[in-house]
Amino acid sequence: MxxxxxxxxxxxxxxxxxxxxxxxxxxxxxxxxxxxxxxxxxxxxxxxxxxxxxxxxxxxxxxxxxxxxxxxxxxxxxxxxxxxxxxxxxxxxxxxxxxxxxxNETTVDILPETFDGDGAKSEQETRDDREALRRAMAILPAGQRQAIELIKIQGLSLDEASQVTGKSIGSLKVGIHRAIKAMRQALERNG
Amino acid sequence: MARRMLNQDLIEALTDNCAPIRPLPHPAWRALVWFAVSLCYVAIVVAAMGVRPDFVAKISDPQFATELAAAFLTSVVAAAGAFSAGCPARPAWERFAAGFFLLIWMGAFAVGCWRDVDAYGVSGLLSHSDIYCLPTILAISIPAAALILSMVKRGAPIAPFVTIGLAALASTALAEAALRLSFRQDPAVSVCIWQFGSVVLLTGIASLFGRALLHWTRRDALIASFQAHRR
CATH class of the missing domain: 1.10.1740.10 (RNA polymerase sigma factor, region 2, helix turn helix motif)
Incomplete structure (x- = not known):
């Protein structure tokens, strides 16, 4: 003891x-x-x-x-x-x-098949999607790209991203909105 | 949610960003600093609004002097409690010590009500509406509240509701004291309902925002901030 x-x-x-x-x-x-x-x-x-x-x-x-x-x-x-x-x-x-x-979650035995998920695609399709997204992100201005990286990729909340970047939550929301719009247009242009 | 980090990677990231820091001073000392700065501000507010003309006569009244002293003591002890609540493992009594002075404050109102009943009968307990006390106390307390909020944010959000509640009590009690020094509203029941009631109401409302105002930094946010600083 x-x-x-x-x-x-x-x-x-x-x-x-x-x-x-x-x-x-x-x-x-x-x-x-x-x-x-x-x-x-x-x-x-x-x-x-x-x-x-x-x-x-x-x-x-x-x-x-x-x-x-x-x-x-x-x-x-x-x-x-x-x-x-x-x-x-x-x-x-x-x-x-x-x-x-x-x-707020519901447990399901079998997940519905989805063509958005990587599991439902071939490796080549997954690689192509990632490459297309990388190219679309590359054309974004630095601020919008950072907002996408922090919020959509790293999964930070708006509040946390605001602390990291020093930008207001409103400005981050606008940045995300414009970035997604620009990326969608870029993806449509590239087929 | 970001990809899980390896434990060793996290330890390395935290170690790399371990800048020297100054430990927070004792909660009582921080409370005195906050109180001194806020008292200067309150003195300016009282000077701008004008000291009540019967101040010299009133301050010699033990009931008024006790009420005023209890308001100031509640303010400074509540501030110390708010700072203590942000330091893990400090004694729990420090958070609730302001309750003692709050009881003395309420006791002073009770004595005032009893004196009014003695002097005017039951009509001494009738209160006229003075809803403007609420926005006035709110407006006066905002700078002191902003200062104490910036100070409690340096602590740990161990008990966010209690911390914010005590910080709000400290600010609004000081604002109420300023009001007592400027305005002639003497029926004890009116002061109790409209001034003390505003303090209690604002403290209660503010404490509901505890978790929104004080929260832990999440791992992903901290790592992202390390990366942002490195760029």
């Missing part, structure tokens, strides 16, 4: 020191800390949410949250409660958004 508590105290002291160094910009300490935390967080997520389908995604989101709020860690206070508060909140958020998404 005492040995366990010593190990836990050692780990706590180590993490506190690593986090303090990371706040000072020490890359090696930060890499070591994040690598240390990964398995601990994975176990935590599995314990809190045993049926999670995407444990790795949840753990990655927790690491990102730790990164974005690392300025809130007070070096005079213990590290583990700070870490676990963030982890517990992010697991709860992930579970809530999963259930919210699940409420």
């Amino acid at each position: 005492s040995e366990l508590s010593d190990t836990s105290n050692d780990r706590e002291s180590r993490w506190r020191a690593l986090m303090a160094s990371a706040q000072d910009g020490d890359h090696a300490a930060y890499r070591e800390l994040l690598s240390d935390l990964f398995p601990v967080l994975r176990r935590f997520v599995l314990r809190k949410w045993p049926n999670a389908h995407d444990t790795e995604d949840v753990v990655q989101e927790i690491l990102v949250s730790i990164h974005t709020v690392r300025q809130t860690y007070d070096r005079r206070r213990p590290f583990t409660p700070w870490l676990m508060t963030i982890a517990a909140r992010r697991v709860a958020d992930a579970a809530r958004s999963r259930y919210a998404r699940g409420a």
Whole structure:
């Protein structure tokens, strides 16, 4: 028991020191800390949410949250409660958004055949589609292309894309609309 | 949703973007900074609107002095609570400490109502309509609210509803105090309904926007911002 508590105290002291160094910009300490935390967080997520389908995604989101709020860690206070508060909140958020998404989804046994999906096409057709889309995107102005990349390809929300680009949501919507129109015309022109 | 990253790739991306950062100061210290700046602004507002002519006489009234002090203390302690709520694993009592001063504030209104009943009978509890208190408190509180919002956004969105609710309480309580220093509206029941009621209503409405105003940065957005900065 005492040995366990010593190990836990050692780990706590180590993490506190690593986090303090990371706040000072020490890359090696930060890499070591994040690598240390990964398995601990994975176990935590599995314990809190045993049926999670995407444990790795949840753990990655927790690491990102730790990164974005690392300025809130007070070096005079213990590290583990700070870490676990963030982890517990992010697991709860992930579970809530999963259930919210699940409420709007319908499970079907056999997916209807679609000619839009890559699975219904030959490899050559898939390659041709991608190439045509790449060419259509290449003619877009830089701002419109960035909007398409962030929102339609990387799947960011308008709010997130706005934070990344510094553009307003309205301007991003207009950019997407014009880009899709220009790409449609380019695809029609090229047959 | 973007393609899943390898765990090691994510760790490398976060490490590469680990710039030195200054840890946030203690919530109480941040609350004092916010309060000092906001108090300067409120002083300008009160000077512009004009201090009530009977201020010297009123401030020697223990009920008025308690009410005013409770409004200011609720404001600064609620601000400290909002900053504390943005720091993971801080003691929970810090978030709710403003409730103590809120109770004292309500107690001062209760004493005022009792005194009015004593002086004028039941008619002392009749309130005239003063709907303009709501937009006035809202307008006065906006700059202080904008400042505290920019400060709480530096914290973690652990409890967004509580954080925004406390930030709104801090701003509107300060605006209510400014109103008390400028306008002669003394029937306790009127002050309680129209001024204190506006504070409670605005705090409640603001807290509903907690999740819209404070949210976590998602992995895909963060990685995209790293890539955008690199370009």
